[in-house]
Amino acid sequence: MSFYNVYEKLKDQPFHTWFNEVTTTDVEKVLRKDRLTESDYLTLLSPAAEGYIEEMAQKAHRVTLQHFGYTMQLFLPLYVSDYCVNTCKYCSFSVDNVFPRRRLTMEEVEEEAQAIAAMGIEQIIILSGESRIHSSVDYLTKILKVLKKYFSSVGLEVQPMDREDYEKLVGSGIDALTVFQETYDENIYRALHTKGPKRFYNYRLDTPERGCQAGMRSVTIGALLGLNDWRKESYIAGLHGHYLQDKYLETEIGMSFPRVQPNAGSFQPEVHVTDKNMVQAMLAFRLFLPRAGIIVSTRETPQLRDQLIPLGVTKMSASSSTEVGGYAQPEETQSQFEISDERSVEEIRQLLHKKGYQPVMKDWQIV
Numbered sequence: 001m002s003f004y005n006v007y008e009k010l011k012d013q014p015f016h017t018w019f020n021e022v023t024t025t026d027v028e029k030v031l032r033k034d035r036l037t038e039s040d041y042l043t044l045l046s047p048a049a050e051g052y053i054e055e056m057a058q059k060a061h062r063v064t065l066q067h068f069g070y071t072m073q074l075f076l077p078l079y080v081s082d083y084c085v086n087t088c089k090y091c092s093f094s095v096d097n098v099f100p101r102r103r104l105t106m107e108e109v110e111e112e113a114q115a116i117a118a119m120g121i122e123q124i125i126i127l128s129g130e131s132r133i134h135s136s137v138d139y140l141t142k143i144l145k146v147l148k149k150y151f152s153s154v155g156l157e158v159q160p161m162d163r164e165d166y167e168k169l170v171g172s173g174i175d176a177l178t179v180f181q182e183t184y185d186e187n188i189y190r191a192l193h194t195k196g197p198k199r200f201y202n203y204r205l206d207t208p209e210r211g212c213q214a215g216m217r218s219v220t221i222g223a224l225l226g227l228n229d230w231r232k233e234s235y236i237a238g239l240h241g242h243y244l245q246d247k248y249l250e251t252e253i254g255m256s257f258p259r260v261q262p263n264a265g266s267f268q269p270e271v272h273v274t275d276k277n278m279v280q281a282m283l284a285f286r287l288f289l290p291r292a293g294i295i296v297s298t299r300e301t302p303q304l305r306d307q308l309i310p311l312g313v314t315k316m317s318a319s320s321s322t323e324v325g326g327y328a329q330p331e332e333t334q335s336q337f338e339i340s341d342e343r344s345v346e347e348i349r350q351l352l353h354k355k356g357y358q359p360v361m362k363d364w365q366i367v
Ligand code: SF4
Pocket: 084, 085, 086, 087, 088, 091, 092, 093, 094, 095, 128, 129, 130, 198
């Protein structure tokens, strides 16, 4: 059994009709319920639910407090390599884009770690372009040895790997995995990823599950909103989260809602996903899976991020750089995408305190 079996049953369903048949009475009924079914989740993603964002927000706030209290985890991404063998048109690191590529040496990793640690950050995610050669298990293990001196939790967002590789990395101290399916629509996925190992839809789809099986403490998934109908993508991503949460009780499942951002290519999103659309997707997910983490990055504007804090978010990045070596030597290389919120870690901490939230810098210690 794989999530693909769930997807297969859904892929040819008339989502457009389903969403448009939902009435305001249906939405009101769902909002009175404590536990939501898959069909209730679909209801909250419908156009009819757009008029109930405020009610959804209030309920999402209450539900989040029950499970997480007034806390917010803070983390930073650490880009270690921009070598990539794939050709995603929506990303600056695509192998088709020509720019001087870079991979950090261990000395440079140490410099980056010191710059990040000086901001008070204790949780990081290692990011790279997808290349088994440049971001090999061996290279990542060496990096981890350096990072363990500075951080209490180190996650991974690199190319999908086999379970055995994840097991090795978990054994070395990696505790979290992030992998976005980009789009759950198999046809759009294949059209967007024509070359490189990323073209294998099923291997990517099963990656979060391999991470759970390998013993990752937390696994974060998501769809890149803007590549397809955001309601359908959010729905299937939510069911994927549900599938993982039900099957791997010991793993914390998280969801991210990234939207296509300006990048080095000329790619334009297929669908314009507004702030309101993104908020609706997030609120519906929170009400469907109250225990799941919700992660918001600095892709979003400061104004939006401020508003999202009480609506279900459990983890935020702050003062991020999306370029390799971007903390110790900013603006020397190509960034993966543009960020919108450039406020410092200290500014975000103060903002959280002002809103009554406790910034959580550490909830785990690498063994
Ligand atoms: S999205 Fe990932 S796989 Fe695609 S080009 Fe960018 S770094 Fe490479």
